[in-house]
Amino acid sequence: MNPDISQHEEWFAAYAARERAREHGDPAPMDLKLKHTMAVLDNARRMAESEGFAPALARACLLAALYHDVARFEQYLRYHTFRDRESCNHGLLGVKILKREARLAGEDAATRKIVLAAVGLHNRFVLPAHLPRETELAAHVVRDADKLDILRVMDEHLGGPGPYSPTVVLNLPDDPALAGQAVLRAALEGRVAAYADLRSVNDFRVLLNTWFFDMHFAASRRQFVEDGHARRLLEGLPSNAVYGPARAALLARLDGADARG
Structure with a gap:
């Protein structure tokens, strides 16, 4: 108790x-x-x-x-x-x-x-x-x-019908043309991305999902997957040549974690 x-x-x-x-x-x-x-x-x-x-x-x-x-x-x-x-x-x-x-x-x-x-x-x-x-x-x-609750906050905010609050998205521009290459590299290499490398809201979606690599308890890793917030944030990314590889790699990591239970 x-x-x-x-x-x-x-x-x-x-x-x-x-x-x-x-x-x-x-x-x-x-x-x-x-x-x-x-x-x-x-x-x-x-x-x-x-x-x-x-x-x-x-x-x-x-x-x-x-x-x-x-x-x-x-x-x-x-x-x-x-x-x-x-x-x-x-x-x-x-x-x-x-x-x-x-x-x-x-x-x-x-x-x-x-x-x-x-x-x-x-x-x-x-x-x-x-x-x-x-x-x-x-x-x-x-x-x-x-981190688990920040995922919830960002999923609810970015998935909502209204415009983004600049404060909640750290005043990042919602510009699909802006991509932080260091954030994308971290995702592909299985590392946590750094806030200093963020360039856009899409980068933020990626960074949030790299937090899976820094979950320290079985319960937190399980919740990361089961809550569904991380997956929805990734699904909001474009599947283009810029974001597609990181999107696919992170989704595969979630699928693998889910399969392992």
Whole structure:
């Protein structure tokens, strides 16, 4: 059974509402982040249970999942973007907010250390080597859970009837003529693509699917395939000479993972 962190969840909901009330423009991106956070928490619960983590580690994983994007509200209020390169590192800002708000004061020292590390590291392209084992596991839980829900958000957004929100697609142009060759190479080579190499919305579709190569738990790999978000994002790509090979390779990877169960 997963630990009870309901008091933390109540604080987070109140904090998000307080920050939302300060936004005098469009609060919809902040609403998305609140929904995203709760979905990431649900994903983390499934992983922690599937992996059979000890209660203390499971609690740290859930707290890190709940607080991984606590900085997104302040980031949006300050900069009106979620692109860290154009604003601030939201993982490190999240650590500062948790300390400022004394959110982990009631937890033991080991839990505090793991949670702060996982929040601060969750948005790194790769984790540092030689992390303590429990810190590494918690960070991987958050990273997997986060990626799985970003797939949902992007599938719903790109598959919807309305125009794309510039904030949600990282202000990338929806131009079929623009293709990031480094993103396509990563997909064909079985590597995670880098945000810095994105040139278009289609590149984003590809990048999201390369995350499969960095899923660290059987439960997260299974959910990646079974949710269907990754497949729909790929099916939205053109099957032309530019995107076709990456599209086919990534679809084949999903089919292979599905066949293996």
